[in-house]
Amino acid sequence: MLGNEAIAAGLVENGCAMATSYPGTPASEILAGIARLKIDTGRPRHVQWAVNEKVAFEIAYAGCMSGLRTAVSMKQVGLNVASDPLMSAAYMGVRGGFVVISADDPGPHSSQTEQDSRLMAMLAKIPVLDPDSPAQARQMAKLAYEISEAYEIPVMLRPTTRVCHARQDLPPAGVPAEDAEVGFKKDPGRWAATPKFRLQLHRALEEKLDALSADPRTAPRQLNPDAAGLRAVVASGVAAAHGREIIQDLGLWGSLPFYQVLQPFPLHRSFIDEILGKYAEVLVIEETTGVIEMQIADRRRVRGKQDGRVPSVGELHPETVESVIRAFAGLPGQAAKMPTVPGRRPTLCAGCPHRASFYAVKKAAPRGIYTSDIGCYTLGLNLGAVDTVLCMGAAISQAAGFYQAHRHLTTRPDIVATIGDSTFFHAGVPALIDAVAQQVRFVLVILDNRTTAMTGNQPTPATGVGACDEPLSVVDIEGLVAGCGVKFCRTADPYELEPFIALLKEAVSFSREQGPAVVIARHPCLLDRRRGPSEREPVQVVVTDECDGCGYCLKHFECPALVQVKGEERVRIDPGICSGCGVCLSICRNHAIVAVDPGK
């Protein structure tokens, strides 16, 4: 099973009654795994995708306040969104166990940062567990619930990509335990504590941390207790898995003491005393920030990120771990390294409606500033239609900021923001309200493919369906936009390219003189199994001899089905990739792309 599925199994078989999440790589499969268990077993009682991570956290936390074991899962940058309730909840504590899963992405492979969620745990003053494998992540779900209830504190579980998306042979999920009795007991001194009482809660929180750093259940352990020497290696997470294998392969298992830290914060004080007492040098290997290192706090003896021996940026691949250990142990030779050969860049699928939308944006506002956001549509970069990607929802607020910065110029640039439907629900609404109030002159294109695509086609509030395929109410985007006060809001299908470009031009004109204009570009995602059969017949297209190899379609439309004929500049269609959307028929200036008559 996938590491994320192992986490799902561990949560549910240990009595998780409520699980919430917002999709984000590498965490998305955790809630999907819990949903499958609910479909099969009826447990947990409530499983949902929420509109964003803050809302997800608050819902799950209310569950634990009511005495249930609950969990919320997200990727590391999602934790930034949930950080407000996290900080407050740490002070108030828990009744039922509460596990916060924040999945980090060293590299990063698909994130805006490679920040370390364990630092967020340190800031929040809650314990964090750092699994090295799917098997250990599952065990740690159990441990997290036990610790959470013993100390009445939220517990963070921090897997990384190589745990989340690793597969390991594991037994299937056990029969879920009975839920705890549910009942919210009023205690406003705690659950509604005002600042004066927060001081007392903070004092209590510090005492919990003290006790947690002495709990034997989460203490670091030496994996090779027979090894002794002047130097030791300390590691956590998947770096510990790499380290264990490498030290054995290098023949050092009997001579190089190797410790695994299960709970990087708060670090056990007796452990710190022990290693500083026994060893002249300690090498610390962890991802992505030196959280363990900084708690050991001995600059003379600790080797790691602080003295540059372990890289501070990027994923710790096993070959990097091998190089670091070899150098530390005084072994000759280098670990073999992979050549840096550029990989193939990701691109929108052939037939993706966003490709048509971005092409149209560039036609309607050729010298515009294009603010964008997080999702599949970030790949509009490849068409030159994305200038900024900051974080969820920023397309709209940044459009407003660019407007305010440029508004007094004689020739103001057009500003076109693009945002996905799921992203709009997540964080776009407050920004749009602000833009209406501030009379921002910009166009917002909501790229509505009716799903959260990049992360695996999870539903949105407009889908009408929940995590377990149960029917839900639909929140309609047009109504939401009108409710924000937008006066120009039209919906169209970007596949109908010429009328869509005309509509965008109208929106741009409106925005120049009057205020925010919204165009909803609606066409379902090709990969979404929920979309139902298409009403359109696929169009078979071919490139004729009129093609002069100018490369315009390759550069400005960038469909992966448009490939160069080997050894030439002319273009042909790859029928294995082409989806039959037919949008390219409008692209070629020489009219060299034509539909094949099915009769012929």
Add this chain to the structure above:
Amino acid sequence: MTNIEAKRSQIVISGVGGQGVLFVTRLLAEAAIRHRRPVLTSETHGMAQRGGTVISHLKVGDFASPLIRPGAADGMLVLKEENIAAHRGFLRPGGWMVVNAGGAIDAAGFVCGQIDADDIARQIGQPKAANVILLGFALARLDGGSVGLPCSRRDIEKAIESGSGLDKKRAAAATAALDAGFSRGLAAS
């Protein structure tokens, strides 16, 4: 005689998003699990899959880390020929490579099997099945090799039937694709 009894086996599967690299990895993992071997795999998800480079690692045996180190892989299935330059560094000296390609390729000195799996996929009317065809071909070609795949053809067939999540119709198609590759692998020896 396939390499089920080998103590440890490390295989890389390399391709681009949409080729079904993950599906083949999963089949191999399920097949190894049937022999009660411990299995660890690593996959690429998210942005990398939108047509970007995709690589997975499969380790069968007593391993702790889910990633294969450069120069340590016993073999590599290459679904996209252009990936050879980027990923051949994973192979150990004496390792094998089985490549989906039509014309002449540069296998950088590694023992190599090659088949135009995309072409066969089109011939059998399953344009997206190059991945399973290549696997079938590799199973036939590596039989009797020094360190082949950690499973037999029968193991993969069983994995398709019950370990892959495919419905009956799709499972039958996948088995047919496997056979198409396998028979070509036997013929090529």
